[in-house]
Amino acid sequence: xxxxxxxxxxxxxxxxxxxxxxxxxxxxxxxxxxxxxxxxxxxxxxxxxxxxxxxxxxxxxxxxxxxxxxxxxxxxxxxxxxxxxxxxxxxxxxxxxxxxxxxxxxxxxxxxxxxxxxxxxx
Amino acid sequence: xxxxxxxxxxxxxxxxxxxxxxxxxxxxxxxxxxxxxxxxxxxxxxxxxxxxxxxxxxxxxxxxxxxxxxxxxxxxxxxxxxxxxxxxxxxxxxxxxxxxxxxxxxxxxxxxxxxxxxxxxxxxxxxxxxxxxxxxxxxxxxxxxxxxxxxxxxxxxxxxxxxxxxxxxxxxxxxxxxxxxxxxxxxxxxxxxxxxxxxxxxxxxxxxxxxxxxxxxxxxxxxxxxxxxxxxxxxxxxxxxxxxxxxxxxxxxxxxxxxxxxxxxxxxxxxxxxxxxxxxxxxxxxxxxxxxxxxxxxxxxxxxxxxxxxxxxxxxxxxxxxxxxxxxxxxxxxxxxxxxxxxxxxxxxxxxxxxxxxxxxxxxxxxxxxxxxxxxxxxxxxxxxxxxxxxxxxxxxxxxxxxxxxxxxxxxxxxxxxxxxxxxxxxxxxxxxxxxxxxxxxxxxxxxxxxxxxxxxxxxxxxxxxxxxxxxxxxxxxxxxxxxxxxxxxxxxxxxxxxxxxxxxxxxxxxxxxxxxxxxxxxxxxxxxxxxxxxxxxxxxxxxxxxxxxxxxxxxxxxxxxxxxxxxxxxxxxxxxxxxxxxxxxxx
Numbered sequence: 001x002x003x004x005x006x007x008x009x010x011x012x013x014x015x016x017x018x019x020x021x022x023x024x025x026x027x028x029x030x031x032x033x034x035x036x037x038x039x040x041x042x043x044x045x046x047x048x049x050x051x052x053x054x055x056x057x058x059x060x061x062x063x064x065x066x067x068x069x070x071x072x073x074x075x076x077x078x079x080x081x082x083x084x085x086x087x088x089x090x091x092x093x094x095x096x097x098x099x100x101x102x103x104x105x106x107x108x109x110x111x112x113x114x115x116x117x118x119x120x121x122x
Numbered sequence: 123x124x125x126x127x128x129x130x131x132x133x134x135x136x137x138x139x140x141x142x143x144x145x146x147x148x149x150x151x152x153x154x155x156x157x158x159x160x161x162x163x164x165x166x167x168x169x170x171x172x173x174x175x176x177x178x179x180x181x182x183x184x185x186x187x188x189x190x191x192x193x194x195x196x197x198x199x200x201x202x203x204x205x206x207x208x209x210x211x212x213x214x215x216x217x218x219x220x221x222x223x224x225x226x227x228x229x230x231x232x233x234x235x236x237x238x239x240x241x242x243x244x245x246x247x248x249x250x251x252x253x254x255x256x257x258x259x260x261x262x263x264x265x266x267x268x269x270x271x272x273x274x275x276x277x278x279x280x281x282x283x284x285x286x287x288x289x290x291x292x293x294x295x296x297x298x299x300x301x302x303x304x305x306x307x308x309x310x311x312x313x314x315x316x317x318x319x320x321x322x323x324x325x326x327x328x329x330x331x332x333x334x335x336x337x338x339x340x341x342x343x344x345x346x347x348x349x350x351x352x353x354x355x356x357x358x359x360x361x362x363x364x365x366x367x368x369x370x371x372x373x374x375x376x377x378x379x380x381x382x383x384x385x386x387x388x389x390x391x392x393x394x395x396x397x398x399x400x401x402x403x404x405x406x407x408x409x410x411x412x413x414x415x416x417x418x419x420x421x422x423x424x425x426x427x428x429x430x431x432x433x434x435x436x437x438x439x440x441x442x443x444x445x446x447x448x449x450x451x452x453x454x455x456x457x458x459x460x461x462x463x464x465x466x467x468x469x470x471x472x473x474x475x476x477x478x479x480x481x482x483x484x485x486x487x488x489x490x491x492x493x494x495x496x497x498x499x500x501x502x503x504x505x506x507x508x509x510x511x512x513x514x515x516x517x518x519x520x521x522x523x524x525x526x527x528x529x530x531x532x533x534x535x536x537x538x539x540x541x542x543x544x545x546x547x548x549x550x551x552x553x554x555x556x557x558x559x560x561x562x563x564x565x566x567x568x569x570x571x572x573x574x575x576x577x578x579x580x581x582x583x584x585x586x587x588x589x590x591x592x593x594x595x596x597x598x599x600x601x602x603x604x605x606x607x608x609x610x611x612x613x614x615x616x617x618x619x620x621x622x623x624x625x626x627x628x629x630x631x632x633x634x635x636x637x638x639x640x641x642x643x644x645x646x647x648x649x650x651x652x653x654x655x656x657x658x659x660x661x662x663x664x665x666x667x668x669x670x671x672x673x674x675x676x677x678x679x680x681x682x683x684x685x686x687x688x689x690x691x692x693x694x695x696x697x698x699x700x701x702x703x704x705x706x707x708x709x710x
Contacts (some may be wrong), residue, residue, distance in 0.1 A: 013499055019506035026513050033274030057495075084498030084545075103500055108539050109513075 005013070006030040006051050010040040010066070011055040011082065020053070020065065030118075044074055046083055050120045052079045054099075056090050060098055064094055065091045071098045078119035165464045172456040173449075175678055180452070181445050184635065188441045192434065199430040204392045206408040207419055210348060211390040214417045215355075215408035219346060222413055225318050225336060226301055233322040241266045241275060241332065248277045254334070262315055262335040267293070269329045285331075296321050296331050303413040305365040306338055306375065314338045314375045316365075338375070341367050353422040359383065360414040382406070384416065401585050443485040476675065482676045494545035501541050508534040559707045563610045564629055565590045566639060570609045575616060583622030590629040597637060598707035601678045607687075611699045612640050618645035618697060635705055636685075642698040650693040656689055 007029055014082070017033035024031035032047060034040035037058070051099055053069060056063030081094045081102035091102035100119040101113045103112060188647035232250055233241070240246050245636045247264060248309065254261045263278020271288025285291040296302040319333040345356045345367060358366040363383045368374050372381075377483040384391065390408040396434050397403060406419040515521050569589055572579075579586055623644050649667040659678040680687045684704045691697040 013503055013703060015503045016499070016506055019503065023506065023510045023513050026510075082502075084495050084502075090496045104541055105502040107502070109506075109509050 002017075004028075004030060005116055006032075006050045007042060007053060008032045008034060008043050008049045008051075008115060009053045010034045010037075010048070010058075010063075012036070012058040013055075019082065020109075027109075028111060029113070032082070034118055037069075040066065044070065044077065049074070049077055051116045052077055053101075053116070055082045056094060056102075057084065064090060064097065067094055067097050067099055067105070078122065079117060080112070081116055110122060126474070126705060130389050130485060147450060147457060168454055168463070171458050172439060172460065173453055174450045176456070180448050184441065184444060184448075185350045185428060188437060192437060195428065195433060195437070199433075200394075201423075203430075204404065204406075205607055207404055207421060208392045209307075209539060211392065211406040211408045211417065211419055214348070214419075215390050217356075218341070218410045218415065218417060219412075221340065221344075222303055222410065224318060225258060226303070226412075227332070228254060229318060229320040229334055230301070233320055233330075236324075237280070238266075238268075238324070238330055241330075244275055244277065247275050251277045257528050260336045260340045262337050264332065264334045267333055269297075269332040273333075274330075284325060292319065293331070297329070297335075298565055301412070303415075305360045305362075305364070305414050308376065316366075350419075351421075355420040355422075357416065358410075358415050358417050361416065364415075374643050375468070381418070381420070399450075399478070424434060436511055457599070472674070472678070491549055494549045497541065497545055501538055501545070505538045507533065508538070518549065520546065522568060558596055559600055561596045562604065562677075563596045564594060564604075564703075567601065568608060568627055568629070568639070575612055579616055579625070582616060582619065584616060584619050584625060586625045586627070588627045588629070588689075589611070591631055594629050594631055595705055597703055597705045599683055599703060602705075603683060607679050608641070608678050610672050611701070614672070614699075615641060615643040615697070616647070630701065631705075636702050637705060639701045639703070640698055642696060644696040647693040647695055648697055649691070650694055653691055676685055 007024060007031050009017050009024075009031060010033075011017050011020075012035055014035050016031075017035055019032040021031040032043050032049070034043050036111055040052075043093075044052070054063050054067060054070075056067075058066075063081065067081070070077055070079060078100040079094075079098070081091050082098050084103060084105050086106070089101075091099070093104060100122065101115050103115065216527060219534065232254075236246070236250070241250075245570045247266065252265045254264065258399075263276065263280060264281070265276040265278070265282060267287055268274050271286050271290075271293050273285040273287065275420050276282045276285070292302055292304050293599075296696060300321045302317070302319045304319075306314045306316045308314060315335050315337050317333060317335055321329050321331050333559075341358055345358075347355055350356055355370045355372065357369040357372070357379070359379045360366055361383060363379050364382075365373055365375050365377050365379050369379070384393070384405065384407045386409055388409065388411075390406065392404060394405045395396055395403055398495050401422075405420045406421075408417045410417060412423045508531050512528060512535075514522055515527050515531070566590065572586060572588070575588070612625065612627075617624070626640075626642045628640045628642075630638055630640075657673050677687055680701065684707075686702045688700045688702075689697065692699070
């Protein structure tokens with residue numbers, strides 16, 4: 001069991017990413033943020049990431065495509081999908097593609113951390 | 123207790139059957155209201171037009187042909203009827219003329235053959251009368267009258283010897299013309315007879331007359347032998363209209379005949395006349411030559427018309443039956459066609475409305491989904507920022523007014539949750555357009571629908587209560603359609619409760635296959651006469667804004683879902699809509 005989670009939050013909303021990252025850091029989680037797919041993939045190369053929190057709806061690159069790429073390049077990294085209401089269908093697809101779980105925005109930080117821990121230890 | 127006898131029940135059944143037949147032929151219910159005035163709809167007008175045109179085209183020739191036939195037949199019948207009368211009259215004229223001529227000739231022969239002296243001999247005259255009686259018949263007496271009018275010799279039953287006829291008309295007549303036939307008159311022995319007289323002129327210019335009386339029994343016998351039908355009559359009148367023989371119906375001998383004396387004609391004639399009551403009869407008559415007699419035959423309407431009236435009855439009966447059947451068929455066919463057109467129109471209007479409604483709902487759905495998605499992201503940001511702020515406050519020691527800030531943050535987070543619920547609802551609305559069957563918790567669904575109307579209900583001071591069986595099972599049905607059904611009914615209830623009121627929603631399991639949802643309001647209620655039409659398309663009591671389609675669509679949806687909807691209402695007490703839904707999805 002890892003004590004120290006390393007998490008990458010990917011969302012095109014920078015404000016959301018920064019807040020989430022900070023809240024996780026406050027909870028002693030190594031959190032990184034990325035607002036584009038390219039940046040996310042680079043961060044995954046650079047850092048030893050356990051869990052990716054990925055928004056399925058991002059301009060430029062579809063969250064599901066990014067999920068596929070992550071799963072190909074970093075098969076061990078667990079992915080938790082975030083989605084707005086009404087997009088549950090895509091998350092179901094994401095689960096089939098290898099995502100660990102999904103949450104619907106707005107999220108409860110404690111619940112997210114719980115899921116992340118589950119993911120990291122599975 | 124009210125009991126209905128079998129007879130009454132039969133009568134009611136017959137009446138119902140008759141009613142349904144009449145409705146099939148003359149459809150009702152094609153009325154529409156405009157400005158509170160009842161007027162016939164275009165379907166009623168179409169029906170009337172079709173019936174009129176078709177009936178006109180098919181019935182008019184039939185009527186024309188029948189009328190033409192009527193006149194043709196009538197003329198033929200008239201001819202056929204008159205001919206026998208003409209023949210009868212003609213035969214009678216000839217036989218009477220022959221009869222008179224025979225007697226006249228007999229007298230003429232005698233007066234030429236015998237000398238005055240011989241005729242003045244009582245014995246010889248008696249022998250002559252005997253011979254006349256034996257040979258010709260009908261003679262009653264005979265007398266010889268000299269030119270002074272004095273009866274010189276008389277043989278017969280009366281005491282007429284020595285009688286003077288100088289002043290009598292008939293004597294002057296015979297003096298003038300040489301022969302004479304008198305009117306019928308009653309003799310001393312009170313039986314009708316008439317006189318035939320002939321004159322002989324001597325070479326010295328003097329003359330004498332042979333006069334014989336003839337019994338009218340001969341005429342009666344002749345008329346009797348015609349064998350007339352009971353309703354017909356034949357008789358002889360003289361030129362003054364006095365009966366010379368008895369009539370069957372009109373009077374006795376020597377009484378005036380009730381018919382006018384027909385105009386003179388030397389041939390037998392047949393004419394149509396009308397009696398005082400306007401009934402037609404046929405009159406045949408013939409003037410008998412060299413006598414005052416007119417032979418008359420009267421045939422009454424029954425006799426003549428029997429065949430004709432029968433034919434006429436059959437002709438017009440056939441016409442009436444034909445026209446009746448044609449009209450029934452035309453009306454029935456028109457009703458069938460027009461109701462088919464009306465049904466098609468209704469279906470089309472319903473479909474059109476459904477499409478419009480669907481399109482509208484789809485647009486609203488897309489808009490709602492878009493808004494929900496767009497709002498979701500900033501909501502997530504607010505959520506996280508507020509969360510972060512809360513985290514920071516919690517971590518920093520000695521933060522001033524920490525509790526107040528924590529409450530503020532919680533308030534922000536609670537508002538975010540509320541916003542999230544709203545977007546969820548909007549998305550749920552958008553999803554209504556998808557047709558699919560899923561497991562549905564009815565109570566949750568009702569609450570969801572109430573979510574849409576709670577503000578409205580609140581403004582109108584309407585209290586809504588939902589009660590449910592604890593054991594209410596979830597059902598398999600279409601969520602979106604059900605939402606629409608309940609939204610429709612609840613909206614109706616809200617509109618019904620203008621000044622506030624109560625809506626009760628009761629959910630219960632009716633049996634193992636059905637759940638029943640009763641939505642009751644305590645509003646004005648629906649009048650009985652509207653209750654029957656409430657699920658019909660285009661029926662509305664909301665004058666300005668109702669399309670009249672809401673409840674009909676609701677009804678249609680319920681049928682599609684394998685359920686049913688019914689309504690109970692009492693004016694002044696309120697209305698209940700009862701929706702029954704199958705627990706399991708019915709097989710399509």
